[in-house]
Amino acid sequence: MLPFPQEEQELKLSDKNSEVLYSQIVERIRMWIMKGYIKEGEVLPSERELAQLFNVSRMPVSQAIKILEFLGVVKYIRGKGVCVQQIDIKHLLNNIGFLVLDPQSGLKDLLEAREAIEIQAVRLATQRRTKEDLDMMEDALLEMERNITMKKDVGNASIRFHSAIIVASGNDVIVKINEFLMALLLFSRQKTLREITQQDIALRQHKRIYQAIKEQDADEAVCVMLEHLRELKT
Numbered sequence: 001m002l003p004f005p006q007e008e009q010e011l012k013l014s015d016k017n018s019e020v021l022y023s024q025i026v027e028r029i030r031m032w033i034m035k036g037y038i039k040e041g042e043v044l045p046s047e048r049e050l051a052q053l054f055n056v057s058r059m060p061v062s063q064a065i066k067i068l069e070f071l072g073v074v075k076y077i078r079g080k081g082v083c084v085q086q087i088d089i090k091h092l093l094n095n096i097g098f099l100v101l102d103p104q105s106g107l108k109d110l111l112e113a114r115e116a117i118e119i120q121a122v123r124l125a126t127q128r129r130t131k132e133d134l135d136m137m138e139d140a141l142l143e144m145e146r147n148i149t150m151k152k153d154v155g156n157a158s159i160r161f162h163s164a165i166i167v168a169s170g171n172d173v174i175v176k177i178n179e180f181l182m183a184l185l186l187f188s189r190q191k192t193l194r195e196i197t198q199q200d201i202a203l204r205q206h207k208r209i210y211q212a213i214k215e216q217d218a219d220e221a222v223c224v225m226l227e228h229l230r231e232l233k234t
Contacts, residue, residue: 021060026067033084043081044074114181115229117174118162122209122225125168126218133168137161137210144206148199161206168213
């Protein structure tokens with residue numbers, strides 16, 4: 001039994017859509033931590049226990065835990081479970097709600113912010129990229145191509161490619177902001193890259209961006225990145 005009132009556990013849902021579920025689960029766990037029901041360093045209930053508690057499948061629970069883990073709120077520790085991070089997370093917990101509670105407007109705002117950041121990043125990358133940066137991008141492209149052929153998920157490879165561009169920008173602030181945004185945009189990728197036609201388009205655009213960065217053609221890199229982000233949001 002979890003050490004807090006029953007009303008803190010129940011999810012009163014009119015919509016069983018997975019996006020609505022995971023965002024509400026994130027918010028509920030956030031409130032548990034904020035109210036001190038689960039303290040820093042303590043272990044969260046297992047995914048199975050949370051799914052039973054909320055009367056949902058394990059998928060939205062898993063999605064919620066991944067979001068919190070990517071944000072640094074919790075961390076998986078082998079042999080122990082998913083623990084609340086022993087860091088100053090009050091500010092973070094106070095400010096992530098708007099990003100997950102309104103998937104439509106929140107995602108729109110995130111995509112607009114991502115566009116501004118990635119356009120500047122790709123411009124800087126054409127000037128500052130190293131051989132190691134290009135190798136990282138090429139490796140991500142090969143993984144994406146291989147996974148498309150094998151009909152496997154390509155989301156992680158897409159993240160790797162975009163993250164390699166961010167690193168190649170050589171701007172530490174952009175890198176930090178990207179880490180935060182990429183965590184929350186993971187699930188948008190799972191949607192946009194679900195169909196094979198979208199995967200093929202994304203791969204072609206990734207290759208064009210890579211070639212422009214390699215040739216240090218800033219105008220082309222920016223043009224293709226803008227087209228890529230606005231068409232596929234991937």
